[in-house]
Amino acid sequence: MAKRKRRLEAWAPWILLTIIVLLWELICRGFRVSDFIFPTPSAILLSLKQYAGPISGHALQTFWTTMAGFVIGVVVGVLLGVLVGSSRLMYTSLYPLMVGFNSIPKAALVPVVVVWFGIGTVPAILTAFVICFFPITVNVATGLATIEPELEDVLRALGASRTDVLLKIGLPRSLPYFFASLKVAITLAFIGSVVSETIASNEGIGYLMMSAGSQMRMPLVFAGLIVISVMAILMYEVFAVFERRMTGWATRGMDAK
Amino acid sequence: MSTAFVEVDRVDLAYDEDSGNAIEDISLSMSEHEFIAIVGPSGCGKSTFMKLCSGLRPPTKGSVVVDSREVAGPLKIVGMAFQNATLLPWRTALDNVLLPLEIVEPYRSTFRTKKEHYAQKAIALLHSVSLQGYEHRFPWELSGGMQQRVSICRALVHEPKLLLLDEPFAALDAFTREELWCILRDLWQQNHFTVVLVTHDLREATFLADTVYVMSKRPGRLLTRRVIDLPRPRELEITYSDHFAEIVRELREHIGRIRST
Numbered sequence: 001m002a003k004r005k006r007r008l009e010a011w012a013p014w015i016l017l018t019i020i021v022l023l024w025e026l027i028c029r030g031f032r033v034s035d036f037i038f039p040t041p042s043a044i045l046l047s048l049k050q051y052a053g054p055i056s057g058h059a060l061q062t063f064w065t066t067m068a069g070f071v072i073g074v075v076v077g078v079l080l081g082v083l084v085g086s087s088r089l090m091y092t093s094l095y096p097l098m099v100g101f102n103s104i105p106k107a108a109l110v111p112v113v114v115v116w117f118g119i120g121t122v123p124a125i126l127t128a129f130v131i132c133f134f135p136i137t138v139n140v141a142t143g144l145a146t147i148e149p150e151l152e153d154v155l156r157a158l159g160a161s162r163t164d165v166l167l168k169i170g171l172p173r174s175l176p177y178f179f180a181s182l183k184v185a186i187t188l189a190f191i192g193s194v195v196s197e198t199i200a201s202n203e204g205i206g207y208l209m210m211s212a213g214s215q216m217r218m219p220l221v222f223a224g225l226i227v228i229s230v231m232a233i234l235m236y237e238v239f240a241v242f243e244r245r246m247t248g249w250a251t252r253g254m255d256a257k
Numbered sequence: 258m259s260t261a262f263v264e265v266d267r268v269d270l271a272y273d274e275d276s277g278n279a280i281e282d283i284s285l286s287m288s289e290h291e292f293i294a295i296v297g298p299s300g301c302g303k304s305t306f307m308k309l310c311s312g313l314r315p316p317t318k319g320s321v322v323v324d325s326r327e328v329a330g331p332l333k334i335v336g337m338a339f340q341n342a343t344l345l346p347w348r349t350a351l352d353n354v355l356l357p358l359e360i361v362e363p364y365r366s367t368f369r370t371k372k373e374h375y376a377q378k379a380i381a382l383l384h385s386v387s388l389q390g391y392e393h394r395f396p397w398e399l400s401g402g403m404q405q406r407v408s409i410c411r412a413l414v415h416e417p418k419l420l421l422l423d424e425p426f427a428a429l430d431a432f433t434r435e436e437l438w439c440i441l442r443d444l445w446q447q448n449h450f451t452v453v454l455v456t457h458d459l460r461e462a463t464f465l466a467d468t469v470y471v472m473s474k475r476p477g478r479l480l481t482r483r484v485i486d487l488p489r490p491r492e493l494e495i496t497y498s499d500h501f502a503e504i505v506r507e508l509r510e511h512i513g514r515i516r517s518t
């Protein structure tokens with residue numbers, strides 16, 4: 001019984017996906033919806049196949065700009081998180097500024113970045129970075145700020161420096177928070193780079209969708225959407241696996257079943 | 258035993274200027290290998306007293322001398338354990354016990370090269386509190402009492418001269434608590450450290466300590482000093498003797514008086 005239930009759980013997302021795709025196809029065909037308005041899955045698949053070459057080229061561009069922005073975001077996010085999480089002064093001074101900055105719509109920043117660096121890869125990387133570092137900072141800071149004071153006392157009474165406390169307790173403790181934030185950050189990074197490509201680029205999936213849209217080739221636009229979400233899901237899963245490997249101690253209740 | 262190991266001289270401690278003193282006019286002296294207990298109503302500044310002894314907080318007034326040196330910063334010769342075991346969930350019991358050795362000299366600089374040796378030492382310590390077979394378990398695989406034993410081992414692994422215990426058994430059930438009293442008693446008898454035990458439990462204080470101090474409500478002052486003249490070694494049986502009950506009642510009366518004022 002339990003085994004069957006678990007197998008069903010493993011297949012459930014695929015089954016649901018199949019049902020949705022079938023319904024979509026049926027509705028589009030049944031109501032004779034034009035491909036210019038809302039393409040059928042089969043039309044999307046066809047254009048995926050037809051334009052496989054250009055799509056994969058643009059996808060690769062989007063992928064590496066996203067990853068570049070993401071890596072910068074992780075480095076900056078962790079450093080800021082450590083800073084904000086380990087010092088009260090930094091917390092009170094820096095945090096409101098960061099919240100303010102984070103509430104700026106990142107699409108509005110793209111034109112600014114374009115003026116500085118021209119269109120293309122650099123704005124895409126920067127937008128991906130700017131949009132994805134904040135959740136990392138918040139999570140790392142939370143992990144650091146919630147150390148039990150007693151535990152800190154145990155080490156401090158032995159003459160431990162702030163760095164000791166950070167390395168022995170703070171950072172390992174914030175790892176689960178960190179990995180949870182990576183999953184959020186990677187999807188945000190994709191949003192950032194694609195938005196930037198849509199506004200100001202000659203390359204990438206964002207650009208592809210933009211130009212396909214202007215030519216009313218809706219199946220190709222949707223093909224772009226699907227490529228983005230597949231890439232984002234894959235990267236999300238990669239970090240989910242990392243998370244389980246690195247911080248099994250924090251989610252022990254989950255594996256027990 | 259002529260000179261005191263810990264000498265606290267008319268100490269006040271206020272956390273900040275507006276809040277008033279957390280403890281006030283505390284004077285006491287402990288000889289080496291003495292076991293003292295501090296009892297008092299909650300919020301009376303017992304934990305503050307511990308921070309004072311460990312050098313985590315400097316006194317606002319007065320002086321604290323430990324091991325014939327004026328305390329001016331973290332002492333490095335103290336071990337601490339608290340009501341919560343505060344073990345690191347990503348480390349096994351053994352690695353949790355080894356943590357202080359990664360921090361404090363002279364172990365720190367030799368930790369890598371002599372890790373095997375230190376691990377043996379930590380395992381021996383875990384065995385002495387009957388945790389054989391649990392060295393490589395994670396904290397969440399251990400019961401509350403076992404976690405607390407690991408926590409006490411962590412407080413002792415670097416052979417501190419002063420062991421500070423802040424209500425270490427408060428979160429345990431009565432039977433586990435008594436079991437741990439005996440474990441602590443044995444550890445203390447076999448090794449040469451001095452203990453400051455902060456507790457609510459008068460039986461615990463009477464059973465374990467040489468001297469019990471009663472602290473008043475905030476701002477905490479030491480009201481009474483009671484020498485526990487029960488013979489050693491003490492077995493749990495002794496807690497049912499008349500003399501034991503008498504001492505506990507006497508202490509209880511002091512606490513009652515504090516609470517009613």
